[in-house]
Amino acid sequence: MTQLIAELPASGRAVPWYRSLRTRLVLWICLGCVAVLLAATLIVQARSAQLLTAQSEREIRTLAEQTALGLHATLESVEVGAATLSEGVRGVGRDPHTLDALLRATVAGDDDIEGAMLILEPAALDRGDAAYSWYVRRDGKGFYTQPMRSRGYDYHDQPWWKRTVGEGKGWWSEPYRNAATGGQMFVTYNRPIRRDPDDLASTPVGMVSLDVPVNRLRTLIGQQSIDSPVLRIVLSPEHLYVVHPSPELELKVRLDDRARQLDGHVLQPLLDAVRERRSADVTYLDPVTRIRRIGLVEPVPGSAWTVAVSVSEQYAQEQLHRTTRAVIAGGLLAVLVLVAVLWLIARPVTQPLLALASSAGHFAAGEFDWPLPHTTRRDEVGLLARAFDRARSSIKSQLAEIERLARSRQKLESELSIARDIQLAMLPAAPTLHAHGHRLQAHALLQPAKAVGGDFYTFFVRDERVLWFVIGDVSDKGVPAALFMARAMTVLEVATGLGGTPDKALRVAAARLVEGNDTCMFATVLCGAVDVGNGEMVLASAGHEAPVLLHADGRREYLQVQTGPPLGVDIADHYPLWRGTLQPGDALVAYTDGISEALDGGQHAFGSERLLAALPTGADAGGLCEALVAAAHGFAAGAEQSDDITVLALSFGTHHSPTGGNA
Structure with a gap:
């Protein structure tokens, strides 16, 4: 009881309005009304959520499919260019000037292609001819040409040559940059050349490579920032983020690493879908923006590339939120009217309790002789007032006992101090x-x-x-x-x-x-x-x-x-x-x-x-x-x-x- 009294205002003033029983009574009733309002809102939202979620999922999937088709068109154009160049090599002969012109024409004919490389082994040429290995790249308004077999450099030792000749099929490289690309970031499509294109079991006698700047892929995706509600991402065949709005991730992090980094491995289903070349979607919390997002992956047809679309959950459910806000606004208006009515009704009920609380504040200040009202009432307020009066008398007795014990303790401590001095003096x-x-x-x-x-x-x-x-x-x-x-x-x-x-x-x-x-x-x-x-x-x-x-x-x-x-x-x-x-x-x-x-x-x-x-x-x-x-x-x-x-x-x-x- 002493602790409860001590927590009351020591000044003896009335309890502030925001702590009064009247406020609490009105508050609890209002909370009940709000609970009913929320229940109704949840029912409306649950039904609307099913419809709007399905619609949002269809829109997101359509966006991913359109992006995948757009990227497919670009990649396919480059692959067709490589096939055309390969066929052209067999049709124009082995004259180096003609081959050089063919390389330039391939680069000039497709805006997506920044550079082209052609390597022909001596076995692919007439007896006595030297091997042909040249690289052509756009250089301003002209072309930059470089031999691929210069002093100290042998393309036979390069992994891209070994893979192309060894696998005998076309493949896309991971993004890279070197001196030949002028420091730009490129992805390259590599295709082998055979003497007989119909004999797939024969060993390739050369290869063609077409370079596509990564910036070209970014242009296809469009400008976007990490805070954009809709993010479109391009993954390389090795799951590297080739196009991503975050500079910390783009061309630096693979989806495999990202799936391990996020709590709970929430991106693991997307990684599994990319590996299996199928569509999939998950909902996850972006660790950078702290926004819940819906992620979806869509394989690019006919290639190992993948398009991912990430949409903020808030953006996907914006229409649902607008409906919910309208319902809540109407309900809150009704609650405000109810608050005003309840406040007027609760005043006569809580006024006696406020008077008792004021007296309790004086008791907490040590004014135990302050008048205590409502002790003669026959209701619950009177019962509380009389209990307060008995507690007041008990507290006064306890305070006197505490003071006596404090004096005894002080005396004991003094005696122990003297005993310590006597003991040390011995x-x-x-x-x-x-x-x-x-x-x-x-x-x-x-x-x-x-x-x-x-x-x-x-x-x-x-x-x-x-x-x-x-x-x-x-x-x-x-x-x-x-x-x-x-x-x-x-x-x-x-x-x-x-x-x-x-x-x-x-x-x-x-x-x-x-x-x-x-x-x-x-x-x-x-x-x-x-x-x-x-x-x-x-x-x-x-x-x-x-x-x-x-x-x-x-x-x-x-x-x-x-x-x-x-x-x-x-x-x-x-x-x-x-x-x-x-x-x-x-x-x-x-x-x-x-x-x-x-x-x-x-x-x-x-x-x-x-x-x-x-x-x-x-x-x-x-x-x-x-x-x-x-x-x-x-x-x-x-x-x-x-x-x-x-x-x-x-x-x-x-x-x-x-x-x-x-x-």
Whole structure:
């Protein structure tokens, strides 16, 4: 209820007209009328769509057939010209001047032909005559002539010669350009020449080629842009877009590629129809103009060329849309009249609700004593007003309770902050010891995951030259862990003060911490002692992480310290003791699992390998602690700290060592 009240206008003014119940009532009734209107429109449209769609399809197909016939006439004219040239070669003899004149006449006689090539092998000529191979092309008002077998060029190696002679039949090339075409884009019809035209099994002795500029095909199709409602497209025998209104597609993309690019392979039926030389149509979304279009392909008769027509669906259904718009316009006019009538009728019904809404706005502003009207009415409005009145009283009580809880929370946070300061104050300062020319520097850092935590460390100096140190991790976090941590530190301080070795201290502490431990909390502890005079070190572990030893030469290793059970779980009979000696320049680093198990955003752990790599060579105890903590935080990359973090470091060196970490 509080949330609903808070969403009302805080100023206490009436609800805006566009949010009022009267507006909504009128709106819903109008929507019902509009739904009826749309249903009627859909019925009319469905019937009209069947007729108009069929008519549009017939018009589109007729356009495709006419375009295909027009292209067929052009291609057939060129093919007839090639056949005529082939027959003429056999009738005029082998005189080069006569053949040249025949080539020129072929080009001049057909505006669709831009160039002609004639190749006759020696086998086609009289004995002793040389082969004839010339190319003639329009050049302004004259002709450009070029031999086809010049120095360094042999047409026998060209794929068009091999295909023409090998297949022994006429074929159209894909669009191309080269130096002989003057840089223009051409398509070429190639036809073989035989000694005996009736002997189709004989090997051709030459060929003729007639060039048709691609611009000529564009002229036949006419000017068009990518936004035109009707697009006419010409596909080569290899399905290349030879004529297309889009510069990105024309002479660059094949229908096969286009069919793979569009979502859902919507053009695949058209590609299948082109391959099978039949008509087909599909409806698809143009990815460039974002217009739905109807695409249709029509094979050019007697050739491998194809004509495609693409018509925007909106253009094809324009007549249907005009009929639909007329029906909708009349219906909307009727709806507007109905809106005016309903608005007048709804006013008396919604006026009391508007008054209640105005009062609710004052309640949202905190004015809970604002008068509430209509509480004495016996209808639904009165029921709502009385419910509002009860909710107002409840909200006032809840606000008072929230304020009380906020004060309690603030007090708790203050107490936790004080507890954190007290806990951190319990941790001793890290000492530095000197003896027999050696220097032992200690340092430690602790960062609780919550206000207070369960990690701890401490240092004790015995006989002015032996440094005892303890680092531990309680099994929980927060206030319970902090209390157990305080008890563990006290017990360990007493246990180490009894003398002996770290394993004995852990046995004593384990026996004390088991007493009264009804919560079954426990702590992992690493306890050790270092003699600064000779570097001798003894360690004992109660289930704690293995420490790292950094050698003076840069080597680093995890010490294989055998462990006993954690403190607080059971009374152990034995904690294995590890003995070793620190050499000048060596350093020992102990830590809690808040370092090794630090998690990044992907829940990946920091791990032992990263821990070793994060320890810098040559750093003192303080530098080692700060570097390791910084590396763990850097790995977490802003992820929430999952556990308490504690690092303890000892650096052993000579008395004159500037850092205390290396001799």
